[in-house]
Amino acid sequence: MSKSVKTYSGKRLNVTYEVERCMHAAECVNSGLRSVFDNTTRPWVQPDGAEAAAVMAVIDRCPSGALKYQLHDLPQSSPETNRITPLPNSALGVRGEIKLHDESGEIAEQTQRLTLCRCGQSKNKPYCDYSHHAAGFSDDGVLGQAKLDAHFDDCTGPLAVHPIKDGPLKIEGKLSVYKADNTQRMFGNKVFLCRCGQSKNKPFCDGSHSAAGFKSNDE
Template sequence: MTDGTSEETPPPVNTIHVRENGPYAVAADIRIPGEEPLTRRTLCRCGLSKNKPFCDGSHASEGFNATGECADNESEPLETRNGPLNVTPTQDGPLMVAGNVEICAGTGHTIDRTTKTFLCRCGHSSNKPFCDGTHAKVGFKS
């Protein structure tokens, strides 16, 4: 931190915001295999980053077009809304997300509350932000 303090504390509510034509903005006690735990990460959802699973801005230069306003999933409020959030990029497939998390549209409203889900990171799902298996058809590699 530039102010000399140690890392910021994780938020009281774990969230993943789906950015319009862009990445996932994750705020939580994020655990990605092989990475230091951090409280904020921006993860690729277009499939074009050269630094997967992280966003490198390729969505903008490549013209990725995907709304951040996704359909709502009916869900109940979580008993606990924070805690470790494990985000695992699966081989040639989606991000496996395990832990308490609220998924939010780009404009901020909650579209799902879950403890486990699979988020598309190939950019081709017809059910964004969720994986629908299309990564296999399009030959996504990562």
């Protein structure tokens, strides 16, 4: 889980960009806020190019959490509802009060947004690094079968993400799993999600990683 973080300082807030974590969703450069996010210039992020609220709104749409902000006089925005979405032909989008662990069980990161590899090809596991594009990964983000029948009026609180060595992602906490088009959702307290790309019951793990010889040793 290597990190290369660049910081862009402004008068009201600082913006950080974690290069390896970017999945190229382009929410920033396609936001219309070219005075702040313009990848044809250097530096490509200009935090003072717009009102702080506008900059924050764009960064909050970054699915991977590669972009973050820190206001000089206020803390980061409050945690979101714990939500997992298999993005079409792409990564697992995770939002909430996330505690990402490494394979030894230690907390590697605490954040509110992640995109996690589910094609099995990322060179920066467990993060998505856009390898699904070159690999031709195909899945439309529907929900397979799972024993998730809980319901929470308040789906918040700590969400623990555990990448299992050579296996799936185990996620624990009050959680919701949404179909990509938002027409279906499930609630539960624990779920095992495929990250080898081979499950026949995506986004859930069905044990296919064993037969596929999936390895997570580049984490």
